[in-house]
Amino acid sequence: MSFVEWLVLLSTIFSVSFAWGTYLVHLYSTKNQPEKLKEDEERLIQLMGRVKTFVDSKLEILEQKMKEVNDLISEINDLYSKVLLDMSQLKEKNRQKTQENIIKEEKIILEEKNEIKKEPKTEKTMEEKIIELYNNGTSEAEIAKKFGIGIGEVRLIIDLFLRSKGGQL
Template sequence: MGIIEWLVLISTISTLSFSWAVYLINLHNSKNLPEKIKEDEERLIQLMGRVRIFVDSKIEILEVKMKELNDLISQVNDLYSKLVLEVSEYQKNIKTNSKISYEEKKEVEANSENFEKTLEETIEKRETKKTEMTREEQIIELYNQGIEEAEIAKKFGMGIGEVRLIIDLFHRTKSK
């Protein structure tokens, strides 16, 4: 045999040895792969469960806070109505009693200014609340029309998570 034949024989044996080694390594790795995938899937499922529990607890807290806020708003409305009645009665008394001292007039003017400021602030708060409710209603309406959450979020300049939260809260309150 010549040198070329020996080189061909040695290169063939080397190639077969290398191929066999690669095959054995891949065979060993493929046996461990399904177990690792199952472990990763179990960890992922556990994490998803924890996240779901966390999100549900936060949503419950948010619902409680929203109920408290609605209660406070109704209390403020009641107080506002009482205040308006008292101010109107007070103004009637002022008109009937034309002989009011200078100090009492100053006090009435100061109270009127405070009342006007309070009234303006209350009106602004109501308008802000109405705007927010309108936006939530618009989000629900668009969602019911079949528009995707991402498009709704872009339209209102909000995050997708915020849109999902509003939709989820709407469905929860609707189902109760």
């Protein structure tokens, strides 16, 4: 056999071997592909489990924070209600104090008016002055002259006073 024949024979054997090897590799890879898919699926499921665990923990933390926020809001609402109640009570007390002050002021004014009415007049009336002068011994003519009235009027005042007191001066 010649060199060329050997070359053709070897190349044919090599080509058939290569084709057969490729076929076997292809057959093996298709056979192992479902196993690889299963491995990938298992790995993906494990990762999804980890993500779910992570997300669940974060959701738990979020729920705790939401509860804390709701508790704080409740406290704020309670405090706000208390402040409003205190303010309304203070307004009512101020209104009552204002009314009490007005009533006290009115009482003081009434008392002052009553004291003014009760206080004896410091100025004597003309009739009282006439009686006083008469009791001190001043004559009716002098009294009339002093007040610029007639003697008859002076006598009338003195007589009325004597009658009202039962004749006593």
